[in-house]
Amino acid sequence: MWILPISMALMLLVPLLMYLRASCRSNNPVALPINWPILHMFPSFVANLHNMPAYFTLVLTGSGHNFRAHGPPGTGMRFFVTCDPANIQHIFTTNYPNFPKGADFAAIFDIMGGSLFTIDGEPAHRMRAKVKGVLNGPLLVDNLASYCIDKVKNSLLPLFAHMVSIDAPFDMQEMMSRFMFDLSATSLFGVDPGLLSSDLPPMDVAVALDTVMEVGFFRHVMPTSCWKLMRRLNIGPERKLSMAHTVLRSFVLEMMERWKNNTCHTGNDHSGVDIMPPFLNDPDYADDELVLAMIISYLLAARDTITATLTWVFYNLAQNPNVMSTIRNELSPIASGKAASSASTMVIFEPEETKSLVYLRAVLYETLRLYPPGPIECKTVAADDIMPSGHKVRSGDTIFISVHSMGRMEGLWGNDCLNYIPERWLPDDGSLRYVPSHKFLSFNSGPRICPGKEIAIMQMKTVIASTLWNFDVELMKGQSIQPKPSCILKMKNGLILKMKKRQM
Numbered sequence: 292m293w294i295l296p297i298s299m300a301l302m303l304l305v306p307l308l309m310y311l312r313a314s315c316r317s318n319n320p321v322a323l324p325i326n327w328p329i330l331h332m333f334p335s336f337v338a339n340l341h342n343m344p345a346y347f348t349l350v351l352t353g354s355g356h357n358f359r360a361h362g363p364p365g366t367g368m369r370f371f372v373t374c375d376p377a378n379i380q381h382i383f384t385t386n387y388p389n390f391p392k393g394a395d396f397a398a399i400f401d402i403m404g405g406s407l408f409t410i411d412g413e414p415a416h417r418m419r420a421k422v423k424g425v426l427n428g429p430l431l432v433d434n435l436a437s438y439c440i441d442k443v444k445n446s447l448l449p450l451f452a453h454m455v456s457i458d459a460p461f462d463m464q465e466m467m468s469r470f471m472f473d474l475s476a477t478s479l480f481g482v483d484p485g486l487l488s489s490d491l492p493p494m495d496v497a498v499a500l501d502t503v504m505e506v507g508f509f510r511h512v513m514p515t516s517c518w519k520l521m522r523r524l525n526i527g528p529e530r531k532l533s534m535a536h537t538v539l540r541s542f543v544l545e546m547m548e549r550w551k552n553n554t555c556h557t558g559n560d561h562s563g564v565d566i567m568p569p570f571l572n573d574p575d576y577a578d579d580e581l582v583l584a585m586i587i588s589y590l591l592a593a594r595d596t597i598t599a600t601l602t603w604v605f606y607n608l609a610q611n612p613n614v615m616s617t618i619r620n621e622l623s624p625i626a627s628g629k630a631a632s633s634a635s636t637m638v639i640f641e642p643e644e645t646k647s648l649v650y651l652r653a654v655l656y657e658t659l660r661l662y663p664p665g666p667i668e669c670k671t672v673a674a675d676d677i678m679p680s681g682h683k684v685r686s687g688d689t690i691f692i693s694v695h696s697m698g699r700m701e702g703l704w705g706n707d708c709l710n711y712i713p714e715r716w717l718p719d720d721g722s723l724r725y726v727p728s729h730k731f732l733s734f735n736s737g738p739r740i741c742p743g744k745e746i747a748i749m750q751m752k753t754v755i756a757s758t759l760w761n762f763d764v765e766l767m768k769g770q771s772i773q774p775k776p777s778c779i780l781k782m783k784n785g786l787i788l789k790m791k792k793r794q795m
């Protein structure tokens with residue numbers, strides 16, 4: 292009786308293990324995933340989980356920018372993977388209603404259920420209008436700018452100076468994560484959780500947010516029934532996720548409590564000043580679970596993306612001293628005016644001053660081209676359709692759009708596409724090269740394009756300019772830079788840097 296199930300299990304496991312071993316050994320992986328009997332391409336996906344963006348890029352380059360993949364029968368895993376700009380324009384803009392995120396996406400990110408991140412159609416349209424209205428509010432934008440300046444001036448730069456004084460290398464990814472956590476929470480509620488204080492307190496909530504994105508990635512590549520069973524049994528990554536949900540819930544409750552107390556003491560309802568109050572005062576958002584979902588999704592949208600981008604910026608700058616010098620040359624006229632009027636030893640660059648700096652923006656775009664924080668976008672197919680590339684997709688298929696691969700396509704960016712060259716964004720007339728969003732997808736494209744782009748650029752420019760003007764940044768030798776398997780392109784082992792006070 293038991294021989295049959297065991298032999299079936301072996302039939303599934305043996306090719307999987309063989310493939311895993313082969314992939315681990317091979318330095319020259321094949322360009323197209325092997326289509327195994329029964330398991331189809333599932334083993335290829337599993338074997339490359341540790342570096343899915345690079346794997347997609349390899350396969351997409353070898354397959355003419357599109358390929359199909361299937362999981363084992365009965366799992367419902369039918370994927371179409373693309374980085375073809377014509378297909379991307381079709382999916383994100385021209386035939387946008389046919390490519391919702393879908394019910395599986397909402398289930399994968401269940402803690403954000405009902406928030407803008409997980410919904411489609413008319414409800415998304417309505418909620419997006421409200422979110423955009425809040426994010427565009429002039430009072431809010433001014434407030435976000437001053438939170439950022441304060442945090443850079445009073446926490447980030449003093450912490451870097453402390454690291455310099457004790458001559459200690461540190462993990463820049465962790466610092467950026469702490470910095471962005473405090474900044475995002477302050478923008479939400481006007482309350483600073485203080486993760487960037489000098490004693491570097493535990494960062495359980497930030498780690499819980501990372502877990503949501505890591506297990507979200509795992510859920511994307513597993514058969515739905517498989518992760519749902521693990522969730523019911525509370526085992527493996529699902530157990531970790533369930534603990535993360537508990538941490539996030541209690542953090543949000545605590546912050547709401549602190550926000551309410553703050554409001555009672557000051558008599559100020561913060562309308563238009565912080566992000567959450569306009570929602571908390573709106574009866575359409577009276578549901579506590581929805582408020583939780585919105586807060587978590589805001590923290591992920593605004594914190595994780597910027598943390599990842601800034602980390603990759605510093606990684607690239609440390610390797611390209613010429614780029615660092617050009618940024619400083621661009622900052623120099625602003626700094627000389629400030630040095631004359633200020634006795635302070637640290638120079639801080641304010642958003643109004645860095646707004647027009649095109650080279651600094653080019654550095655950000657070049658980083659986002661090669662290291663988009665959301666390396667893979669996911670959509671489903673509502674009704675059968677034919678892509679501009681001629682590929683047919685069927686209702687219920689999942690489409691993976693490889694943003695990471697788009698930034699590495701020779702046809703789009705030239706044969707130096709793998710090199711870090713901010714100058715590619717700068718034509719000779721001093722403007723910034725325009726690339727349509729269906730070719731430079733890091734901020735998404737079409738009706739769901741990121742509404743926080745300019746806020747993000749403002750915050751990142753403030754951090755980079757103020758850090759680089761005051762400090763030299765050096766990469767510690769011998770570290771291995773690898774991506775973390777996650778929906779966000781973070782570094783698995785962090786980014787260890789050493790800083791020195793800059794001699795001027």
Ligand code: HEM
Binds near residue numbers: 419744
């Ligand atoms: C480097 C920084 C950032 C990048 C690269 C980025 C990129 C993106 C991308 C790719 C999406 C689409 C996600 C999806 O639907 O799958 C998105 C959506 C969104 N982003 Fe950003 N983002 C950044 C920063 C921000 C900031 C700072 C804010 C808020 C102040 C923000 C607010 C949002 C919101 C609300 C959405 C949802 C829009 C919708 O679904 O219609 N983002 N962003």
